[in-house]
Amino acid sequence: MAKRPIVRIDEELCNGCGLCVTPCAEGAIEIVDGKARVLKEELCDGAGFCLSVCPTGALTVEEREAPAFDHAAAEALMAQRGPTYIAQTCFMCKGSEDQVPLVPCRFQGSSLWVCTHCLPRLIHG
Numbered sequence: 443m444a445k446r447p448i449v450r451i452d453e454e455l456c457n458g459c460g461l462c463v464t465p466c467a468e469g470a471i472e473i474v475d476g477k478a479r480v481l482k483e484e485l486c487d488g489a490g491f492c493l494s495v496c497p498t499g500a501l502t503v504e505e506r507e508a509p510a511f512d513h514a515a516a517e518a519l520m521a522q523r524g525p526t527y528i529a530q531t532c533f534m535c536k537g538s539e540d541q542v543p544l545v546p547c548r549f550q551g552s553s554l555w556v557c558t559h560c561l562p563r564l565i566h567g
């Protein structure tokens with residue numbers, strides 16, 4: 443095994459809400475016994491798209507020894523799962539990303555999505 447970026451889940455912070463499961467296109471994250479877990483590390487590419495949806499900050503990407511990312515296994519699982527897209531919403535106006543572009547942000551210790559209409563208000567008050 444070699445060192446590479448991979449998702450780390452802080453069990454103390456994880457509340458088992460499951461919001462991180464769908465954004466993980468590779469299907470690496472599952473909820474087991476009320477906690478998010480990376481059951482097959484070879485399915486996690488370490489890209490970290492799950493980080494911004496976690497309401498508790500339980501997800502980080504760390505550099506550590508892990509099995510190499512398995513493209514073929516991830517693609518096979520994605521094909522088996524089919525489309526899993528769920529539109530995110532702006533935490534301020536509740537607008538959907540189907541209506542306006544969203545960007546990830548940290549606000550009061552939480553990882554959230556904010557739309558480009560609300561972003562100036564968030565920055566400047």
Ligand code: SF4
Pocket residue numbers: 451455456457458459460461462463477478495496497498499500501
């Ligand atoms: S989004 Fe965060 S709190 Fe929710 S299940 Fe995933 S790691 Fe746990």
